[in-house]
Amino acid sequence: MAEVVSIGDILAVVALKEVKTKVGGGVPIFIVEDIEEQEKIAMILGKILNAMVHNLENGMYIVTRH
Amino acid sequence: MEDYGLTIIVGLTVGMLARLLMLRSDYRHFPGYPHGYVTHISLGFVAAALGAVAVPALVEKEYTAVTFLALAAQQFREIRNMERETLNHLEEIELVPRGKDLVEGIARVFESRNYLVIAASLQASVLTYFAGLPWAVLSSGIVLWIFSNYLAKGKVLREIADVVPSQPYFGFAGYKTLLMVDEVVIMEVGLESARKKIMEEGLGVLIKPKDDNARATLHQVGQRQAILHTVSNLIGTKKEVGEPEWSPIARKNIDTGEVALFILPNEPDIRPLIQAVNITPVLESSRTTPLESKPGKLAQD
Secondary structure, three states, rough: OOOOOOOOEEEEEEEHHHHHHHOOOOEEEEEEEOHHHHHHHHHHHHHHOOOOEEOOOOOEEEHHHH | OOHHHHHHHHHHHHHHHHHHHOOOOOOOOOOOOHHHHHHHHHHHHHHHHHHHHHHHHHOOHHHHHHHHHHOOOHHHHHHHHHHHHHHHHHOOOOOOOOOOOHHHHHHHHHHHHHHHHHHHHHHHHHHHHHHOHHHHHHHHHHHHHHHHHHHHOOOOOOHHEEEEOOOOOEEEEEEEEEEEEEOOOEEEOOOHHHHHHHHHOOOOEEEEOHHHHHHHHHHHHHHHHHHHHHHHHHHOOOOOEHHHHHOOOOEOOOOOEEEEEEEEOOOHHHHHHHHHHOOOOOOOOOOHHHHHHHHHHHHHH
16 A cells, blocks of 8 residues: 555465476465466466566566555 | 724634635645535634634733633644544545655644634734724735745745656666666566556656755655655546556655656656646655755765
């Protein structure tokens, strides 16, 4: 709500299957086949969770709430 | 008591006129809601009455009447709380909030306007009683003119900063997802579709402070939030619940003190955006003047 942004929680990670070994931990991880599917899943997750989609540019998208 | 009739009526009328003149309804002079008007006019009437009856009371040697003024001060502090509470409640569901600084600023303005009303009606009744009606009318005219032209108007951003257009873009130093305005990172936008929309419709401006005082003012987050709120209110924003990609954001260039502002407006037209930033009030609580201190002057160069 406030304009001052602090990164909230990472709600989900959408990772390409090539880089799935690079991620782990306590958040749901969605493994996808290609960039097209990744973009789509990330967008839908963002809409469902009312959250922002960020691209780490290493084959992973994260969904976070600010 | 007959003799005081005119004195009280003149004082009351001038006080009410003063309140009405200062009751602007443009966007930043909240209320702008019909019931807000009723409240403020009623309290303005109380203030005007207090100023108007002070003279007859003193002339009749009823000195205890002055204690009423203390009561009035208490009453008007209440107004400040009332405004603050109302605005804070609204704030919770505002998509682009006003920010605490703007809320405090508005509340303070409404309290002080009631003191101005007391002053106006007091001078009117003093002059009516001791110098006669014509003098009271003349002096009241001058006082009201000063109130509405100077006291009820604060500074606006145009006076402390230059606002220039600056197109937002992606791709600074190879980071294709970072949204930039000038050299300032605004945010990271992950989705290709969102980036495309922002490139097509997003607008940006650069707010360049004119001196170090202005730089210190723009450094205040509350001031920047007030700019965002004003701009979003005046030209509209596509920001929506659950769609943080379209949030208007203002960030400081840490090296120059310039503020980069990004917004996804309803209509992609840069001129109204610049105008809206220009007329944003400079908040009392954000206004700082380091240049008037020794260290501030030394730090200037």
